[in-house]
Amino acid sequence: xxxxxxxxxxxxxxxxxxxxxxxxxxxxxxxxxxxxxxxxxxxxxxxxxxxxxxxxxxxxxxxxxxxxxxxxxxxxxxxxxxxxxxxxxxxxxxxxxxxxxxxxxxxxxxxxxxxxxxxxxxxxxxxxxxxxxxxxxxxxxxxxxxxxxxxxxxxxxxxxxxxxxxxxxxxxxxxxxxxxxxxxxxxxxxxxxxxxxxxxxxxxxxxxxxxxxxxxxxxxxxxxxxxxxxxxxxxxxxx
Amino acid sequence: xxxxxxxxxxxxxxxxxxxxxxxxxxxxxxxxxxxxxxxxxxxxxxxxxxxxxxxxxxxxxxxxxxxxxxxxxxxxxxxxxxxxxxxxxxxxxxxxxxxxxxxxxxxxxxxxxxxxxxxxxxxxxxxxxxxxxxxxxxxxxxxxxxxxxxxxxxxxxxxxxxxxxxxxxxxxxxxxxxxxxxxxxxxxxxxxxxxxxxxxxxxxxxxxxxxxxxxxxxxxxxxxxxxxxxxxxxxxxxxxxxxxxx
Numbered sequence: 001x002x003x004x005x006x007x008x009x010x011x012x013x014x015x016x017x018x019x020x021x022x023x024x025x026x027x028x029x030x031x032x033x034x035x036x037x038x039x040x041x042x043x044x045x046x047x048x049x050x051x052x053x054x055x056x057x058x059x060x061x062x063x064x065x066x067x068x069x070x071x072x073x074x075x076x077x078x079x080x081x082x083x084x085x086x087x088x089x090x091x092x093x094x095x096x097x098x099x100x101x102x103x104x105x106x107x108x109x110x111x112x113x114x115x116x117x118x119x120x121x122x123x124x125x126x127x128x129x130x131x132x133x134x135x136x137x138x139x140x141x142x143x144x145x146x147x148x149x150x151x152x153x154x155x156x157x158x159x160x161x162x163x164x165x166x167x168x169x170x171x172x173x174x175x176x177x178x179x180x181x182x183x184x185x186x187x188x189x190x191x192x193x194x195x196x197x198x199x200x201x202x203x204x205x206x207x208x209x210x211x212x213x214x215x216x217x218x219x220x221x222x223x224x225x226x227x228x229x230x231x232x233x234x235x236x237x238x239x
Numbered sequence: 240x241x242x243x244x245x246x247x248x249x250x251x252x253x254x255x256x257x258x259x260x261x262x263x264x265x266x267x268x269x270x271x272x273x274x275x276x277x278x279x280x281x282x283x284x285x286x287x288x289x290x291x292x293x294x295x296x297x298x299x300x301x302x303x304x305x306x307x308x309x310x311x312x313x314x315x316x317x318x319x320x321x322x323x324x325x326x327x328x329x330x331x332x333x334x335x336x337x338x339x340x341x342x343x344x345x346x347x348x349x350x351x352x353x354x355x356x357x358x359x360x361x362x363x364x365x366x367x368x369x370x371x372x373x374x375x376x377x378x379x380x381x382x383x384x385x386x387x388x389x390x391x392x393x394x395x396x397x398x399x400x401x402x403x404x405x406x407x408x409x410x411x412x413x414x415x416x417x418x419x420x421x422x423x424x425x426x427x428x429x430x431x432x433x434x435x436x437x438x439x440x441x442x443x444x445x446x447x448x449x450x451x452x453x454x455x456x457x458x459x460x461x462x463x464x465x466x467x468x469x470x471x472x473x474x475x476x477x478x479x480x481x482x483x484x485x
Binding site: 016100101104105106108109110111112113114115116 | 287289313314316317319320321323324325327328329330340341344345347401
């Protein structure tokens with residue numbers, strides 16, 4: 001996989017560049033995932049607000065629910081859950097598509113035509129993932145906070161003033177950037193793992209299926225491991 | 240034109256090619272005939288540089304293929320067109336996009352009108368009409384896929400065309416059509432062709448020279464008539480199964 005990653009990075013900076021393929025992949029990863037990210041973001045925000053309110057209520061600090069949810073979403077749940085949902089939706093599709101191309105010799109055919117399959121197939125997916133993971137994380141965060149606000153105001157009966165005021169107090173630009181930076185890294189990890197698994201597929205339909213399963217499992221674990229390492233380094237050092 | 244010199248290749252402990260040597264003169268068709276697992280595809284992948292030999296070499300013209308890496312190998316591959324066993328058409332692209340792909344990638348910025356003209360011209364070489372241009376591979380029959388695959392292999396006017404089991408899985412009529420297509424590509428375009436096959440009838444029809452691969456070695460090679468008269472026990476047995484049926 002390290003060799004594959006090296007090739008991927010090398011081909012990324014070599015011409016010819018194919019922006020049209022990047023746009024197609026951005027649409028596949030981004031536009032196609034808008035519904036699932038919005039839906040899951042909304043429900044995550046709702047549940048997080050209710051659970052936070054349960055704890056805060058015991059301290060008489062219900063007004064801090066909005067801020068706590070915003071920080072939790074921006075720094076942690078937004079990037080991690082978005083990445084995990086995108087692994088299921090887009091990562092599996094990438095692995096299956098490339099795996100099918102591998103076992104039906106389409107990748108070999110491309111190579112014999114003097115076109116690098118890494119440059120033509122992998123680089124656009126990598127660039128699209130690097131761009132779309134943070135964008136979709138922002139969508140997840142926004143819809144999640146909206147869900148938290150609605151449930152907090154309408155159901156938990158938290159006054160709107162303190163809800164928003166404490167959000168402003170608690171959240172900082174660096175919290176949002178922290179989450180978005182992680183989202184970029186997750187995008188790179190998911191693109192690398194799913195493309196690599198797709199390229200390594202062997203046999204027929206069974207091989208493609210096994211490759212996709214491995215891609216999803218490996219990507220999901222990698223996201224959590226990278227996230228833990230990132231939090232240990234940044235939060236552990238107080239940043 | 241193509242010269243394979245003492246080619247050896249192993250995968251783990253399994254020796255697949257054991258000292259293969261053959262010559263394919265320019266403008267002729269050489270068929271590698273052999274059973275399943277005899278190493279035919281491995282041999283072809285060495286010719287186009289998809290595999291590196293343990294020993295020996297492949298010369299295409301003056302180019303020593305195994306010595307090439309990266310950009311040089313990519314450049315060298317422009318000499319080739321290849322027709323894959325399952326056609327290997329890009330299933331997300333139409334017939335036009337498939338056939339145009341190699342040319343579009345090589346001559347970026349080629350005018351759309353010229354590209355379309357070239358695609359239509361190559362499709363006519365394989366007897367396909369303009370009406371197939373918007374179709375996807377899933378909408379084509381097996382024979383049509385092979386023809387589109389050949390048009391794609393010929394679009395950039397390669398010096399060498401490689402065919403990997405071109406008639407496998409086809410009905411007798413389509414098989415005959417594909418055989419004619421290979422012969423016509425050689426006659427009309429003067430390309431040097433290398434075919435790997437286990438189809439004895441097709442092989443004898445399209446070959447100028449023929450080699451029978453057995454246990455990693457060429458058990459016999461020469462003109463179809465010379466191979467037919469071979470005394471090698473495996474070659475006799477392999478060919479007799481078919482000739483006795485005729």
